[in-house]
Amino acid sequence: MYTQGLDQKAGKGEAQAAESAERLAAFQARVDAEEKIEPKDWMPEAYRRTLVRQISQHAHSEIIGMQPEGNWLTRAPSLKRKAILIAKVQDEAGHGHYLYSAAETLGTSREEMVDDLLTGKAKYSSIFNYPTLSWADIGAIGWLVDGAAIMNQVPLCRCSYGPYARAMVRICKEESFHQRQGFDIMLSLARGTPEQKAMAQDALDRWWWPSLMMFGPSDKDSKHSAQSMAWKIKRFSNDELRQKFVDVTVPQAEFLGLRVPDDDLEYDAASGHYRYGEIDWEEFIQVLKGNGPCNRQRLETRNRAHAEGAWVREAARAYATKQRGRRAA
């Protein structure tokens, strides 16, 4: 219902005229009063664009995120683990759909978004460009990657844009299952044979730093942050969330008896925070640019799945058309 009439783009002059200082101030006042903005409400074009970019990137991340986990579906160590992993991967697809649906309320179409993903025009989270080399990686993803995602997403439940906030409420509930099942895998491995424990450590070694990068560039380099905070799309800065994540996760690693791969990590009793070492931002930039270990593979797989599913979409359309014809007759 929300997409009607939003497709026509106003000419630039027209948009600027419509966005009078008065209107912008009224919009900001609504946001400041913690009112939710709903799809058909007036909003600044830049607010709309920011949300479309953020929500669709988020959706793409969920969809691409199915791949590193799907890699272990056929090799999960037990039927129980396999059933759980299938449920988790299905959730990721669900999350992608809630988010695409929220983005569509802003007047963009599903096809446009999917197309941007398939052509490589759109970005998705850097984390999913790393490979899942062992079963322990499935544990590390649930524990660390979904843990970082929760840290990011819980404040988004209070985002000023209603449909995004509502989608995030559902997602956060489900992510909590993801994180716990990941920790459960890590716990089994950490309490297992020395080889299993080494496997868990290896997974932590490889996923720790990429997980910290999930929070995005440090505040001094984050170009979208200030405006997103003013619009209450974002509630905390990248560095604040990263710090929270480190603070809650390090004690969990200690419980597992695993070592966080950071020589500079130390607890600062005065502030109550863990101080952590310098993140390799060059790696982050390279992965975002498409040069991570799996970028090409991820996109190829998605493109192949889309192409191979074309006949299904076509058949469903043909069937629907035929049924409509029969009812009309």
Added chain:
Amino acid sequence: MQDENWPLWEVFIRSKAGLAHRHAGSIHAADAQMAIDHARDVYTRRSEGVSIWVVRSADLVASDPADSEAFFEPAADKIYRHPTFYEIPDGVENL
């Protein structure tokens, strides 16, 4: 081809008997049955529903938020429509 992309449907879910259907989100599907099947998979993976309605998004008619102030204004000054408008003397019960 006009129907190249599956149309959009709005999804309403009754979470349990006794409660009204509530908007849950939207879904793309080629026809109504597929919309219901997809809505089940996307919105009720954890027993969130006992009944699903779907309706073509294009068929929904909504009030215009730009007019909402004027549109809903007539109710604003009729406070006598609320029971709290009336003062009940002490000693009167069951009213």
